Amino acid sequence: SQKIEQNSEALNIQEGKTATLTCNYTNYSPAYLQWYRQDPGRGPVFLLLIRENEKEKRKERLKVTFDTTLKQSLFHITASQPADSATYLCALEGSSNTGKLIFGQGTTLQVKP
């Protein structure tokens, strides 16, 4: 069955450092991969989308890589700030045009000042 794995342990880093979060998947060939941010008591908020034929995408301090051979995506936040502390969700979408997403369980990032 399709499976997405994100680091279940919280990631603790110092302010100013680069945070790197991992998303691995099996038994799936996604057309798109998306990253969302979720704050406590709130719904997920979209951050970035990368297509299967793209290797890397950037938006301000955020960078996503997508390796379809390794079946892995890396999500980087450079110059991290305490305000970046949240849970980050990886989601995969196929090419069925239903827009259905399969989500990982999320990784919690804590940035300490």
Added chain:
Amino acid sequence: NAGVTQTPKFRVLKTGQSMTLLCAQDMNHEYMYWYRQDPGMGLRLIHYSVGEGTTAKGEVPDGYNVSRLKKQNFLLGLESAAPSQTSVYFCASKDGLFGGEQPQHFGDGTRLSIL
């Protein structure tokens, strides 16, 4: 522009009771989704709709029903609530015009406890 609004925000039910969760979006989106989020499990798709009057089953549809009578509203019903349905429920919508290159927009959830 409120985005996606979920009603109610919190609810406590007794086993066997029924209730309806309401999701409303003001972005004229074609696609709408209902998820549940449990600790350590991530978001799991319950039901979805690709347009007014259509619904389809997701990954965990048992015990739930849905209706999409109006484009802007997507209702999730629990006919006979069970403790296993204690969860946080999220609704999301998505623009269907451009295929997969659009994100989903989420509401802030309904926290449901079944005693």
